Amino acid sequence: MIVILYFQQLPLKDFSYRKDHKVAELTLIWKSDEKHTDEVKQVISIFTEIDCILLSDPEAGPLKFKVCFCNI
Numbered sequence: 001m002i003v004i005l006y007f008q009q010l011p012l013k014d015f016s017y018r019k020d021h022k023v024a025e026l027t028l029i030w031k032s033d034e035k036h037t038d039e040v041k042q043v044i045s046i047f048t049e050i051d052c053i054l055l056s057d058p059e060a061g062p063l064k065f066k067v068c069f070c071n072i
Helices: none
Strands: 012-020 023-030 040-045 051-056 065-070
Antiparallel strands (some): 012 023, 023 040, 051 065
């Protein structure tokens, strides 16, 4: 999936992007307005890395697998 964001079209005071341990994080600081007198900070985590194990499932048939998620 590819998403294009046009920040100049949004009522933002500032924004930042960082990638820490393969997790992308977008921070948006919205300008205050009539409804919201304080600035609003919004943090969006774009992806989270997970560990999983792919197991064959002979009961379900050939090329059928189960996924086991580790440390959730």
